[in-house]
Amino acid sequence: MGPLHELLDQSSLFLQQLVNGITLGGVYALIAVGYTMVYGVIQLINFAHGEIYMLGAFLAYTMVTVLHLPFFVAFILTILLCSCFGILLDFIAYRPLRQAPRLAALITAIGMSIFLQNLALMIWGSQIKSFPRELLPAVFSRPALVLGEITVSWLQIFILTITVLFMAILHFIIHRTQVGTAMRAISHDKVTSALMGIGVNRVISFTFAVGSAMGGMAGILVGLYYNAIFPTMGYIAGIKAFAAAVLGGIGNVPGAMLGGGVLGIAEVLGAGYISSEYRDGISYAVMIAVILFKPSGLIGKPTGDKV
Amino acid sequence: MSRRTRPALPPGLIMPLIFLLALLLPWIPLGPSSNYVLRVLTTAVLYMILALGLNIVPGFTGLLDLGYVGFYGIGAYTSGLLAIHYDLSFWWILPLAALNGALWGILLGAPTLRLTGDYFAIVTFGFSELVVLVIRNELWLTRGPMGLPGISPPSLLGHTLTKDWEFFYLVLFLLAVVLFVVTRLEDSRLGRAWFAIRGDEIAAQCCGINLIRYKVTAFAISASIGAMGGAFYAKWFKFIHPDMFKFWESILILCLIVFGGMGSIRGTMLGALVLIPLTEILRAVLPQELFSARYLIYGLTLVLMMRWRPAGLIPFERAQEALARRAEARIRSRRGGEQGP
């Protein structure tokens, strides 16, 4: 094997890892949006968001295998259901605590996360489930692009397209529509916004609905991509997505996308080139470093402590 | 707030009395299952210690610490490794583990405690996950997923502890020490500074309280109590494994103090005393499939308590009131002494 060959092998290894990393990053970005929007509006880390993502995967799985719905119907229904879940979650758990100390809301969020995770454990059991291949569109399992040693599957392209598409739509909603303006107003000052005639609770519900829809969608895509659906899947993915949101600058939708991408690539390259044992550690370390040294994230605005 | 004056026992006597009663427990004949009951009680007391330690951070200073299990794990591994490699006595290991816990508490706390509440919570979470990752992967030190078997049991005056009642007495002794420290702290300058921070950070700062220094002290003391709990746990179980220090443990301990009353020492202890044996009862009553989802109940407890009874079973305010009364009485008696009859 000549040195040229070696170089070619090394570079295609790198490119393939990059493809893996970008796909993973797209998924993190989709989940991170939910954290970042909710945090932007009510300054709460919605720990239960990872569980919405998990529920998305399980709901789609149940619709496809038990109700025998076609995949794309299940996909859309799941997204709708997840946004309802988001609204419900806010209504039941967080709304009563709007005036309470932040510690109370945070503990409630953790409680909800644990409750939902174990509820899923009771309903679906702890064994890993996967979508039966014959019930999915056949195109998903086919490679779209094979360049030498590099493979890109249709599923990867599907995931990335959806991520970019929905990010663009969200960006539009936040900056060009009335409800988006209301969201931004609330994130600046809840009380004044209410005095200005903004239905604060309605806008917060909308935020939860959109964030949860994206989370549920991410759940389905990940369930497809890795072939694995299980009750604790939301816990690690959720934390990593939160790290991505922080990395990009919390409260900032393009930031979530950037953070997701960077974190996904860092994690995959770290696992590929540094140590696969410390793979999860890389995300946590990145997160801690960002929080300590640049809490406003890569492209977030420095916010300063609100007094 | 109503000021009921309660006669009966002077407050200083209640705790010693409870301890005396606890000392009698092993000698109540419960038939063949008495050892099992003792073991459950030992677990409950261990969690009381852990909960008292955690309570210092969210309870006294109002900061959410999700990484407590990291210090528990550090203590357990410090204890296990010292016992295996250096054959140190438990009475050396205990302070060393506490010191190591405090050291890590300061290392983590000093840079992170200036963060706002939610960021602090998430960083502590990241820390505890990193601790477990290191324990799992650094085989040369911890044997990683093989666990650390063969930890020698503690001994006292040349007598090696083996029986369940001996461990029960040992853990009660530790509880007494921790309880003493924590009650003294609560009623000290340090404790009052913490409560001030919990009440209103900015106001506290304006009163001249150095926020970072007091927060780091709280975090370090909390960490060292967690590490002491871990040190006992390793010596008691004689085998430790990275899986024993998962995030769930942090949640369970948090649940104990939220249930009992965040910030209130008696509430925290009551929380452990109710919820830990309850777990064992659930184990007996529920079918296994449901039992493995028992954290559902803990999650629900957190949510419901926050919604309807955020102060817990024994609210912090009442503890505060008692403290205030005691301080008042002290001042009055001192004044009385000065002025003469």
Add this chain to the structure above:
Amino acid sequence: MKKGYLGFFVSLFLLAGTAWGDAIKIPVASPFTGQLASFGEGVKNGALLKGSEINASGGIRGRKVKIVLEDELCDPKEAATVATKLANDPAVSIVVGHLCSSATLAALPIYRAAKLPAISPASTNVSIGKMSPFYFRNVYKDDFQGLFLAKYAHFVKGYKKVAIFYEVNDYSMGLMLAFMKEAKKLGIKILGTEAYTADTTDFKPQLTKFKMMKPDAIFIPGYAPQGTLIVSQAVSLGIRNAGFFGADGLDDDLMLKNPDAEGLFVTTPFLPDKAGPRAAGFIRAYRKAYGKDPNWFAANSYDAVGLAAAAITAVGQDRVKIRDYLASINTREKAYEGVAGKTYFDKNGDCLKDAFVKEIRGGKWVSAQKQLRQ
């Protein structure tokens, strides 16, 4: 003092037993729920079958046997709690159990302190044997299994370059070390080793590295829930020419649902069509009771319950006597003849057993055409 207590309890129980004629408890501790529940299912089925057979033929010394299932979720903490419960139950004189080695290691000190003998049908980790004189197992150890796999990969499959994808746990790492040691002797080149943790589902970064190494085969010394994901993600990355193989941890029907796993082979302590004549009745009864072929967990737990029953039949319900009885089965001549071969213990309570190879053909487990004689 301890002994006094124990003797007292045992005699108390024996009195009670003769007076009321209640059943002899044999607890079986394994994960029956959780991720490894499908392993536990085999253990449960095998034990219950043996229990009902013993009862059908008159029980032990005229008393019925009651198999009590104790679920420990493969979690060391749960295992310790279960062990405490069993150790303090005077009606328990022997335990069949623990499947995962971390659970076993957590339970060991408790059994040892209570002088309660235990026999594991499935815990293969090397370090366990030396930990307690009260612990036995009727399954081979990982050092043997890893060595066997290396030999099979070399002599039967002719693999020259192998990559290893292990889980960060005691079982997987023990197997990997044993495999690597033997592979070095045989001249199999280990291209690389990569790790994963049990809660991961994304194996692509590590597999991408393997892809560039172009191995003849990828050795997965882990458990089936992750094993099946690894195989399908490898195939989706375009790793097509490499074979996949694993150890008894992959011996699970979960693998059969994965069309990409065709051709994968594993070691196993028991194969229905390679088992001796003794096993024929067991296999028939098992098929009738559960509608499928027994796997090795079922066969070994059937034998473990058999051993426990044989011990109680011989020496009664004294814990120490049972331990001495099991320890005395130490030569091939004195071996307990079970459905999964002869069981006899060395001084550590470990045993030597045959290993077999099975592979996935047409979506079913079948015995590999070529077996390796030891």
